[in-house]
Amino acid sequence: MTGHHHRRSRGGFIEHTIDGLHSAMDRALYADRSASGRGLLQRLDPRVKVAGLGALILASAMAAKLWVIAAVLLAAIILAALSFLSIWMIATRVWFATMTFSAAFAVPALFLTPGTVIYTLPALLWTVTSQGITTAGFLILRSETAATLALVLVFTTPWMHILKALRLFRVPVVFVVILGMTCRYILLLLENAHEMFESRKSRTVGPMTRGEQRRIAIASTGALLSRTFHLSNEVYLAMQARGFRGEVYILDDFRMQNSDWLAALGFGGLTAALVWVGH
Amino acid sequence: MFIEKPLFEVDRLTYRYESNAALNDLSLSIPEASRVALLGANGSGKSTLLRVLDGLHFGVAGGVRFRGEDLTEEHFADDEFAFAFRRQVGLVFQNPDAQLFNPTVFDEVAFSPLQMRWSKADVKERVMETLDWLQIGHLKDRPPQRLSGGEKKRVALASVLVLDPAVLLLDEPTAGLDPRSQSQLIDLLVEWGGGPKSVIIATHDLDDLADIADRCYVLDAGSLAAEGPPGDILGDRELLQRTNLVHAHRHRHSSGEMHSHPHRHHE
Numbered sequence: 158m159t160g161h162h163h164r165r166s167r168g169g170f171i172e173h174t175i176d177g178l179h180s181a182m183d184r185a186l187y188a189d190r191s192a193s194g195r196g197l198l199q200r201l202d203p204r205v206k207v208a209g210l211g212a213l214i215l216a217s218a219m220a221a222k223l224w225v226i227a228a229v230l231l232a233a234i235i236l237a238a239l240s241f242l243s244i245w246m247i248a249t250r251v252w253f254a255t256m257t258f259s260a261a262f263a264v265p266a267l268f269l270t271p272g273t274v275i276y277t278l279p280a281l282l283w284t285v286t287s288q289g290i291t292t293a294g295f296l297i298l299r300s301e302t303a304a305t306l307a308l309v310l311v312f313t314t315p316w317m318h319i320l321k322a323l324r325l326f327r328v329p330v331v332f333v334v335i336l337g338m339t340c341r342y343i344l345l346l347l348e349n350a351h352e353m354f355e356s357r358k359s360r361t362v363g364p365m366t367r368g369e370q371r372r373i374a375i376a377s378t379g380a381l382l383s384r385t386f387h388l389s390n391e392v393y394l395a396m397q398a399r400g401f402r403g404e405v406y407i408l409d410d411f412r413m414q415n416s417d418w419l420a421a422l423g424f425g426g427l428t429a430a431l432v433w434v435g436h
Numbered sequence: 437m438f439i440e441k442p443l444f445e446v447d448r449l450t451y452r453y454e455s456n457a458a459l460n461d462l463s464l465s466i467p468e469a470s471r472v473a474l475l476g477a478n479g480s481g482k483s484t485l486l487r488v489l490d491g492l493h494f495g496v497a498g499g500v501r502f503r504g505e506d507l508t509e510e511h512f513a514d515d516e517f518a519f520a521f522r523r524q525v526g527l528v529f530q531n532p533d534a535q536l537f538n539p540t541v542f543d544e545v546a547f548s549p550l551q552m553r554w555s556k557a558d559v560k561e562r563v564m565e566t567l568d569w570l571q572i573g574h575l576k577d578r579p580p581q582r583l584s585g586g587e588k589k590r591v592a593l594a595s596v597l598v599l600d601p602a603v604l605l606l607d608e609p610t611a612g613l614d615p616r617s618q619s620q621l622i623d624l625l626v627e628w629g630g631g632p633k634s635v636i637i638a639t640h641d642l643d644d645l646a647d648i649a650d651r652c653y654v655l656d657a658g659s660l661a662a663e664g665p666p667g668d669i670l671g672d673r674e675l676l677q678r679t680n681l682v683h684a685h686r687h688r689h690s691s692g693e694m695h696s697h698p699h700r701h702h703e
Binding site: 193316317337340341344345388392395396397400401402406 | 519542
C-alpha cells in the first residue's frame with residue numbers, strides 16, 4: 158500500500174464502455190434487420206427512396222407555413238408505420254435528441270426576434286414575441302421532420318444501397334466505396350473494442366481510480382489505432398491482389414418495377430403539392 | 437526425360453520489414469500443376485513468401501519469376517501485365533476481415549471480375565455460380581459482420597475463385613476453424629485443385645498435409661530448411677523439432693508413467 162488516497166469511480170468505467178459499445182452494435186444490427194424487412198419502403202427501389210424522401214426534406218425546408226411542415230412530418234410517421242418501424246424508437250432516437258439540439262438554437266430566437274410581445278419573463282424582464290415563437294417553431298419542426306425522414310430512409314434501406322443510389326446524383330464511385338468501407342470497418346472496430354474491454358473486465362477486480370481509467374482509455378485507443386493501421390495495410394494489399402488499380406468499379410444495376418414508378422409518382426406529386434401550398 | 441516446367445522460381449530472394457529480414461537469400465522452384473505446402477512456425481516467412489509470389493511485396497535482393505517473367509514493381513506498373521497476372525494468380529489472406537471489405541457477400545465476390553472490366557451480366561452469372569459451388573448462395577445479401585468464421589473463409593475463397601485462377605495461394609486457410617469447417621474447406625480445395633491448377637498453401641498444420649500437398653518446403657527464419665514429399669518431411673522428426681513444427685511434450689500414461697516425445701499441435 159502506498160498510503161495515497163485515490164478517488165474511486167462508482168460508475169464502472171469498463172462496464173459503461175462495454176454498455177456503450179453494446180448499444181452501438183445493437184443499433185447497427187437493428188438498422189440491418191429493419192432494412193431487410195417486408196414493409197412498404199423496404200420493397201421500393203433505393204433510388205426512389207433517396208430521391209423521394211430527399212424531395213420531402215426539401216419541401217419542408219422551403220415551406221413558409223408551419224402546418225405544411227407538420228404535414229410532411231405526419232407523412233414521414235405514416236411511412237415509418239407502413240414500413241413497420243417502431244414509432245417509439247423514432248421518438249427516443251430522433252425526436253428527443255433533435256429537440257434538445259435544435260432547442261439550443263431555437264430558445265434564443267424566442268427572445269431575440271423583434272415583434273409583438275406576448276409574455277415577459279418575471280425578474281429577468283425578457284420578452285417573448287409571437288414572431289419569436291413562430292421562428293423557433295419553424296426551426297424545431299424543420300429539424301424534426303428532416304431527421305425523421307433521414308432515419309426512415311436509413312432504417313428501410315441497406316446502407317450500401319443508399320450509397321449506390323447516390324450514384325443517381327453523380328456522386329463519384331470512390332466516395333461511395335470509401336463510405337461503404339467505412340461502415341464495414343467501423344463495425345469491426347466496435348467488435349474489436351468490445352472484445353478488448355471485455356478481456357480487460359475479466360482481469361479487473363474492484364473499482365478503478367480516475368488515473369487508472371485514463372490509462373486504460375489511452376492504452377486501448379493506442380492498441381485500436383495500431384490494429385486499425387495494420388488492418389488498413391492488409392485491406393489495401395487484399396484489394397491490390399484482386400485487381401484494384403486505383404480506380405474502383407461497382408455493380409449498381411437497380412431495376413425499377415411498376416410499384417417503384419408509382420411510388421416515384423407519389424413522392425413527386427406530394428412534394429409538388431407541398432411546395433405549392435407551402436409557398 | 438520429362439522436365440517439370442517451373443511455375444514460380446525464387447532466386448536468392450531477400451525481403452526485409454524495416455531492418456528485419458523476413459526472407460533471407462531464399463531460393464526455390466515450384467513446378468506447374470503442383471500442390472505445394474509451405475511449412476514453418478510463426479514468423480518463419482511463409483506469409484511473406486506468399487505475398488512475394490503474389491506480387492504484393494518485392495525483395496531488396498534476388499528475384500522471383502512467374503512462368504519465366506520477372507515479378508518486379510516495374511512490370512506491375514503496366515496494367516496489361518498486372519491484370520493478366522491477377523487473372524491467373526489468386527491469394528486468400530489469413531485474416532478474412534482484411535479480405536472482406538465490401539458491404540455484402542455478393543459485392544465481395546463481384547469485386548475482382550468488376551475490376552477486370554467484365555460485363556455486368558457475366559459478373560452476375562459467374563458470382564452466382566461460384567457462390568452455389570461453395571454452397572453459400574443463401575448468404576449473398578449478408579454483410580460480412582454477420583458471417584461465422586467458417587462462412588467468412590468460404591466467402592474469401594469465393595472472392596478469389598470467382599476468376600477461376602490457374603494458381604491459388606492460401607495463407608493458413610484452416611486457421612481458427614472448427615474441425616468440421618476445416619475438413620469441408622480441405623475437401624473443397626482438393627476438389628478444386630488437381631489437373632493443370634496449382635495450389636500453394638502456407639500452413640503449420642501437419643495433419644492434412646498428405647491430402648493437400650504432394651510437395652513441401654519447410655521455412656525456418658526466412659530460409660529454406662528442407663524440401664520434399666509430405667511423407668519424407670513428416671518422417672524427419674529432427675527437422676520438425678528443429679523448425680518448431682512439433683515439440684517434445686511431457687504426459688502421463690494410464691500406468692502412471694511419465695515420459696515425453698515429439699508431438700504435433702493443432703491450431
